[in-house]
Amino acid sequence: MRSLHHCPAPAKLNLFLHVTGRRADGYHLLQSVFQLIDRADTLHFDLRDDEQIVRTNDVPGVPEEQDLIVRALRLLQAEYARRHGGLPPGIEVRVEKILPMGGGLGGGSSDAATALMAANHLWQAGLAQQELMILALPLGADIPFFLFGETAFAEGIGEALQAVRGPDCWYVVLEPGVSVPTPAIFSAPDLTRDTEPVIIADFSSSYAESGSRIGFGKNDLQDVAERLFPPVREAVEWLGSYGDARMTGSGACVFCAFSSERDADLVLARVPGKWKAWKAHSLGSHPMKSLLQNQAVME
Known part of the structure; x- marks a missing residue:
């Protein structure tokens, strides 16, 4: 090949x-x-x-x-x-x-x-x-x-x-229009660095109770990112009116989970034009796994 x-x-x-x-x-x-x-x-x-x-x-x-x-x-x-x-x-x-x-x-x-x-x-x-x-x-x-x-x-x-096991759901994701450098977040003096550790069972039990609408924990980096990059805060506030919106990673994208594609589409239709927004479905495994397995069979 x-x-x-x-x-x-x-x-x-x-x-x-x-x-x-x-x-x-x-x-x-x-x-x-x-x-x-x-x-x-x-x-x-x-x-x-x-x-x-x-x-x-x-x-x-x-x-x-x-x-x-x-x-x-x-x-x-x-x-x-x-x-x-x-x-x-x-x-x-x-x-x-x-x-x-x-x-x-x-x-x-x-x-x-x-x-x-x-x-x-x-x-x-x-x-x-x-x-x-x-x-x-x-x-x-x-x-x-x-x-x-x-x-x-x-x-x-x-x-x-x-x-x-993760949720089987749809996500609406907003791109606030800024690029957040990870070092700027982790070097901030006001970053929370002492959150009490959790175990897998804490997350899994929360998922079992809430189904696809995960609301467990928080993103400790979000407060710093919102302070340094106001567009992130604005996106969280807007999307938060439809559910538990939060930032992913060190930012800047903001997401919210929905139980159906229809619900995600309804929110997408209301997103202000100043933001790029899209929907995505959760994946259980990396798609390269099946691609390479199929290639191996063909070979």
Whole structure:
């Protein structure tokens, strides 16, 4: 196989996000539930006749050398060489980008995870899921979740993952029109850093009681983001009139869960024109899993 096209890189939502402490090295200790949704970037991969990793299209605001996709592929290429004694063929990657940067949806990390899954298949590199997760962690704490590929209760810096049942629901997501830099949120002196830790059962029992309308916990980063970026606060307030609206990740996107697509559509129809808004359904597993399984059968 020389190519793998139409590879999805889905977004994630943080159904809650608590900051429970801080490590000696400055990293914050978190607890969250990561939920995949069916809004996704799309990536296309083609093997080359040389050993170069090349992104073939421009991604505004992301130079090729800084792109997590390129860095992840080079990391896997080096690991392949270590295991097999030589470099695999290079790869060209084209990115259809729809997930906003600085939106808290994990778009860059998801792109990198999809690239690792695709290249691992194209190169027949043979890395297991857990090996890919360990390899990718230095590039970003969210990448292991996308490689994990299912709804997850996350702890540590986001890398300690346990599968958990999530809601089957629709989400309305607002893009407030600002890009929130994660370091600005985590470095804020007024950030809550001592939320009492919870256990999976706390989340699961809340879900059982409320069905698809999850209202467990909160996002500890939201107050800081609302203070620094007023459009985030405005979006939370507007969407909050229809349910339990909250920010995902370190921002800026804001979401609210609905039990039916019809309910989501009714809210979408009322969104002021100044915001970009869309709906998405929750996913139980990463769509790359079925794509690669189908490819394996075809081969």
